[in-house]
Amino acid sequence: MINRLKHLTLAASLMAYGAAQAAGPDMGHVEKQATNWTAIIMFTVFVVATLFITKWAAARTKSAADFYTAGGGITGFQNGLAIAGDYMSAASFLGISAMVMTAGYDGIIYSIGFLVGWPLITFLMAERLRNLGKFTFADVAGYRFQQGPIRAFAASGTLVVVAFYLIAQMVGAGQLIQLLFGLDYIYAVIVVGALMMVYVLFGGMTATTWVQIIKACMLLAGVTFMAIMVLAQYGFSPEALFAKAVEVQTIIAGHAKDAAIASAAAAQAAAATPEAAAKAAEAATKAAAMDPAKTGLAIMGPGGFIKDPISAISFGMALMFGTAGLPHILMRFFTVPDAKEARKSVLWATTWIGYFYILIFIIGFGAITLVLTNPEYADVVKGVLKGGGNMAAVRVAEAVGGNVFFGFISAVAFATILAVVAGLTLSGASAVSHDIYATLVKKGKADSAAELKVSRITTICLGIIAVVLGIAFQKQNIAFMVALAFAIAASANFPVLFMSVLWKDCTTKGAVIGGFLGLISSVGLTVVSPAVWEATLGNPKGSAWFPYSSPALFSMTIGFVGVWLFSVLDRSKQAEAERAAYKAQQVRSETGLGASGASGH
Amino acid sequence: MTDPIVAKIEANPKYHELRRKRNAFGWTLTIFMMVVYYGYIALIAFNKPFLAQPLGTGVTTLGVPLGMGVIVFTIVITAIYVRRANSEFDALTKDILKDSSK
Numbered sequence: 001m002i003n004r005l006k007h008l009t010l011a012a013s014l015m016a017y018g019a020a021q022a023a024g025p026d027m028g029h030v031e032k033q034a035t036n037w038t039a040i041i042m043f044t045v046f047v048v049a050t051l052f053i054t055k056w057a058a059a060r061t062k063s064a065a066d067f068y069t070a071g072g073g074i075t076g077f078q079n080g081l082a083i084a085g086d087y088m089s090a091a092s093f094l095g096i097s098a099m100v101m102t103a104g105y106d107g108i109i110y111s112i113g114f115l116v117g118w119p120l121i122t123f124l125m126a127e128r129l130r131n132l133g134k135f136t137f138a139d140v141a142g143y144r145f146q147q148g149p150i151r152a153f154a155a156s157g158t159l160v161v162v163a164f165y166l167i168a169q170m171v172g173a174g175q176l177i178q179l180l181f182g183l184d185y186i187y188a189v190i191v192v193g194a195l196m197m198v199y200v201l202f203g204g205m206t207a208t209t210w211v212q213i214i215k216a217c218m219l220l221a222g223v224t225f226m227a228i229m230v231l232a233q234y235g236f237s238p239e240a241l242f243a244k245a246v247e248v249q250t251i252i253a254g255h256a257k258d259a260a261i262a263s264a265a266a267a268q269a270a271a272a273t274p275e276a277a278a279k280a281a282e283a284a285t286k287a288a289a290m291d292p293a294k295t296g297l298a299i300m301g302p303g304g305f306i307k308d309p310i311s312a313i314s315f316g317m318a319l320m321f322g323t324a325g326l327p328h329i330l331m332r333f334f335t336v337p338d339a340k341e342a343r344k345s346v347l348w349a350t351t352w353i354g355y356f357y358i359l360i361f362i363i364g365f366g367a368i369t370l371v372l373t374n375p376e377y378a379d380v381v382k383g384v385l386k387g388g389g390n391m392a393a394v395r396v397a398e399a400v401g402g403n404v405f406f407g408f409i410s411a412v413a414f415a416t417i418l419a420v421v422a423g424l425t426l427s428g429a430s431a432v433s434h435d436i437y438a439t440l441v442k443k444g445k446a447d448s449a450a451e452l453k454v455s456r457i458t459t460i461c462l463g464i465i466a467v468v469l470g471i472a473f474q475k476q477n478i479a480f481m482v483a484l485a486f487a488i489a490a491s492a493n494f495p496v497l498f499m500s501v502l503w504k505d506c507t508t509k510g511a512v513i514g515g516f517l518g519l520i521s522s523v524g525l526t527v528v529s530p531a532v533w534e535a536t537l538g539n540p541k542g543s544a545w546f547p548y549s550s551p552a553l554f555s556m557t558i559g560f561v562g563v564w565l566f567s568v569l570d571r572s573k574q575a576e577a578e579r580a581a582y583k584a585q586q587v588r589s590e591t592g593l594g595a596s597g598a599s600g601h
Numbered sequence: 602m603t604d605p606i607v608a609k610i611e612a613n614p615k616y617h618e619l620r621r622k623r624n625a626f627g628w629t630l631t632i633f634m635m636v637v638y639y640g641y642i643a644l645i646a647f648n649k650p651f652l653a654q655p656l657g658t659g660v661t662t663l664g665v666p667l668g669m670g671v672i673v674f675t676i677v678i679t680a681i682y683v684r685r686a687n688s689e690f691d692a693l694t695k696d697i698l699k700d701s702s703k
Contacts, residue, residue, distance in 0.1 A: 105652075108668040109645060115672060116638045119679045123627040123634075127686070239659045246660045300662045301653025302645045309646045316642060340687050347683045354672045584607045590620060591610060591694050593701070 035182035038407030039414075043181070046218075046415050047195060053210045057203035064438075064451040067204035068135040068430050069334045074209055076341035080348020082209045083332050085216030086423055087114065087349070088356050089169075090176055090416040091482075093219065096357070097393040100364020101372070101385075104245075104299025107364055111357040113316050117323035118350040122343060125324055128501050128589040129333045130342035135434045136427075137330040137493065141500045143589075144581035145508040146574065147444070150496075151435040153512045157493045157519060158327040158431035161485045162424050163469075165328075166462075168481040169424065170470025173417040179387060180394065180410040185474055193467035196422045200429065200459045205335060208426050212419040218412045220352060222397070226409075227359040229400035230366030238362070242300060245368040250296025252372070252383035260287035299368075311548045318486045318552035325489030325497065328420075328427040339592050360393075367392040370399040425466070429458040480531040483550060487526060491518035491555035499563045501589060504582035507575040510567025518559025525551030609701045619693045623686070630682055634675070641671050 061067050074082070092114070100107030132140040138154030170189055177188035199207045234240035264287045267280035323329060336342050371377045371385065377395045378385045385391050394413065398406035433455035438446040446454075496515040499506045525546050526532055533544035567575075588594055610616050644652055644667075652664030 105662070105664055105668070108665075109642075112638070112641070112668065112671050112675075115675050116634060119634045119675055119682070120631055122679050123631050123682055238665075239661050242665075243660050297660065298653075300655075300660055301664055302649045309643075312642055312646060313639075316638070320638075340691055343683045343686055347679050350679045351676050354676045358669060358672060583611065584604055587607045587610050587616070590623075591616070591697055593606060593610065593698060 036180060036407065036410060038403055039181055039410035040183075040407075042407045042411035043414055046214075046411055050195075050199065050207075050211045050214065050415075053214075054199050054203035054207040057206035057210065060206055061202070061204040064135070064434070064448040064455070066206065067452055067455060068331070068426075068434065070205040070209055072335060072337050074335040074341075076336055076344025077348055078209070078213055079332055079336050079341070079345035081216045081352065082212040082335075083329065083345060083349035084352035084356070085212035085219070085416075085419055086329060086332070087353050088216065088219055088416070089420050090413045091172060092356075093223070093360070093416065094176070094390045094393050094413060096360050097364045097367060097396070098389040098391075100361055101367040101392045102389060103303055104249075104365075104368075105301055106303050108357070108361050109302060111360065113319040114323075115350065115354055115357065116316075117320040118346055118353070120320065121324050122346045122350075124502070125497070126333060126342045126346050127339040127592075129330065130336065130339045131589045131592045131595040132501070132585070133330075133334045135331070135334060136430050137327060137497060138431070138435045138439075141493075141497045141511065143500070144578050144585050145500065145511060147439055149508055149512045151439050153496065153515045154493075155431040155435040157325075157488070157496075157515060158435075159428055160519065160523075161325075161327060161489050161493070162428040162431075162462075164481045164485040164488070165326075166421065166424050166428075166466045167469045167473050168485070169417055169421050170466050171473050171476070173414070173421070174470060174474060176390075176413060176417065179391065180413060186471060189467055189470040192418055192421060193463050193470070195418055196425055196466075197459060197463035199418075199422045200426050200463075201456055205331075205426060208419075208422045209332075209335060211415075211422060215412065215415045215419045216352070218408075219416065220356065222405075222409050222412055223356060223359045223363060225405075226366070226393075226396055226400055227362040230362055230370065230396065233370070233400075241362070241365050241369065245299065245365045246296045248296075248368050248373055249299050249383070250292050252381075253290070253292035253295035255381045255383075256295075257287060257290040257292055260290060263287075308548070310553065311550060314548055314553035315483075315550040317556060318483065318490050318550045320490075321494045321556065322486030322488075322490035322552070325493030326485070327431065327489075327493070328423040330493075330497075331427050331430060338595070363393055363396050366396045366400070371395040374399065421466070425459055425462045428462050429455045432458040476536065480526060480529075480536065483531070484523065484526045487522045487550055487552045487555060488519055490552045491522040491559045492516070495556065495559035495563050499560070499567075501585075503564075503567075504586070505567055505579055506563060506582075507567045507570040507572075507578050509570040509572075509575065510563045510565070513566040514559055514561070514563030517562035518555055521558045522551050522555035525555055606701050610697055613697055613700055615693060615697050615700065619690060619697065622693075623690050626685065627682070630678055634678055637671060637674055641667065 060071070063071075065071055092111070096107050096111050099110060129137070129140055132143050136154065136158070138151050138158075141154055142150035170192065173192045174185040174189045177183050177191075178185055181188075183191075199211055203210075231238070231241065234244065261284065264280055264284035268277060268284060271277035271280050332345070333342050336345055371392060372383050373380055374395075377391075377399070385395065394406060394409050397409035401408075433451050437454045438444065438451045442450075492515050495518055496511045499514075500511055528544055528546045529549060529551065530544045530547070531549060533539050533546075534541055652667065653662050655662050656666070
């Protein structure tokens with residue numbers, strides 16, 4: 001019954017829950033574990049190594065260009081690893097493997113959603129982004145527009161997305177560390193905040209990128225080892241692994257059936273009223289009809305993930321197009337020297353992310369066969385993990401590699417959050433110093449040193465804000481926040497970027513009004529969706545008037561229509577000039593004319 | 602903006618060839634990707650038993666190779682584009698930029 005119930009609740013909450021795993025897992029109830037010294041030592045080694053990198057990077061970070069884009073000197077392969085690192089968060093590592101463990105095949109459906117946006121970015125955006133961009137995505141979106149309004153919009157879009165993403169990461173980090181290291185929540189959040197500030201402040205983009213690259217390599221090596229060890233136990237036959245997993249789930253479902261029959265019988269014996277007896281009899285019939293073999297086999301096929309097609313498509317759109325509007329992903333396109341390297345970096349990123357998801361699928365099944373059957377890690381009768389479901393992958397690490405490897409994987413999971421948080425902060429700092437200070441306040445006449453100073457001050461502010469918000473939101477259900485970040489990115493940043501680059505009639509007015517409409521509608525619709533209105537704000541069930549789990553299908557439409565409508569209606573002289581300037585922008589975006597010097601190296 | 606180089610590129614037939622080829626290629630692959638992904642989602646939404654049918658006598662279902670197939674397809678289609686763009690399109694772009702600086 002428990003298993004059944006688990007499947008049902010999972011099905012119901014999978015969309016919102018799933019989205020949260022893009023960055024900060026919804027850890028559910030978290031039990032603080034015993035202090036894990038192996039993991040702490042491993043993590044300390046990682047931190048010391050990254051601090052050396054930061055020292056090295058600091059010596060090379062002299063200008064604003066070094067700070068924002070590592071001077072444009074990152075190769076396609078390195079950048080691909082860094083992008084993959086931004087994407088392979090602790091949450092997708094721990095969350096998706098946990099999802100495969102409980103729901104089987106649905107885990108794969110979910111992870112595919114994260115992958116399919118990349119080809120579209122490659123085909124339509126990557127090269128143009130690189131050719132037009134300098135430091136932030138506003139450079140691209142505002143290429144031919146009035147700088148004031150478009151920068152104000154881009155900075156708002158960036159900061160809102162970064163804020164929600166950061167909160168999710170910080171809360172996730174605090175909970176994860178409680179889980180893995182046995183440290184207190186508040187220390188964990190402060191450690192993450194302080195380290196992240198050091199990386200960004202002193203090492204800028206160079207350090208942020210290298211921390212991400214190192215972490216990505218460690219994570220990829222770790223999951224490769226785990227997947228090989230899992231498969232080795234079954235003679236490298238996936239079929240044998242799946243068969244064993246089905247067998248384990250069948251046994252667990254059998255226990256659930258026995259428990260249901262026993263509790264129904266007890267209820268029948270104790271029934272005092274005819275209604276209670278009838279209810280108990282009904283429960284008994286239901287329990288008798290349970291089919292453990294069928295439940296066991298169900299992990300091999302799609303379950304409840306795609307329930308209503310509109311939520312599925314809406315959620316898919318948020319993932320697919322949100323990726324192309326996330327400021328910390330977009331800024332990585334400006335760290336490579338040219339369009340060729342930009343394309344290479346997306347190809348490498350796609351390859352590593354796809355590879356990672358395939359291995360996670362194997363590891364999730366390994367969790368069923370190796371972890372759910374081990375009384376040390378799980379309640380083998382009920383089929384639930386001790387310490388929360390998100391421990392699945394780290395328990396597999398312990399099962400196949402012993403305590404040292406367990407420590408290694410725990411340290412990697414923490415490093416992952418740290419690296420992602422550093423990237424987010426850097427993109428937020430660039431928005432403030434480059435878009436607001438250098439372009440808006442100083443009208444493009446700020447000198448590099450002053451701009452650098454502003455971005456460092458912003459970094460400190462963002463670091464402090466992140467820690468405070470992380471502590472403030474500790475007890476909140478933050479599952480919706482990453483979903484919101486993706487939806488805002490897809491509904492506000494992406495339409496403006498896409499239309500300004502690909503549509504000649506787009507004007508400042510259209511881009512800014514449409515962008516803000518997308519931003520407001522995505523936030524608004526999320527607030528009145530079940531995940532926030534009912535689950536977080538505590539309104540009664542069914543009172544949320546927006547029934548779907550993701551607003552993207554609607555808010556993205558609002559964003560695009562807004563950009564189109566207000567551009568078409570714009571008959572001003574300024575609009576004429578902007579339309580006339582499209583040709584030059586197009587030629588530059590398509591040929592890279594004038595782009596080579598953009599990174600100032 | 603009356604940048605003479607831009608005007609020169611605009612007038613170059615090679616630039617229009619590049620645009621034509623790359624846009625056709627990019628949008629075709631985009632449509633392929635959309636069809637594959639939303640086709641897969643539609644299968645899950647409307648025909649779950651199809652994906653849940655076992656292959657042969659084992660427990661592995663048709664959904665497993667199909668799901669893995671979508672992942673591999675995503676990587677391969679990206680590789681196809683990058684390969685052509687980094688050779689043919691980049692060579693053409695180089696030509697255009699060279700012509701324009703004459």
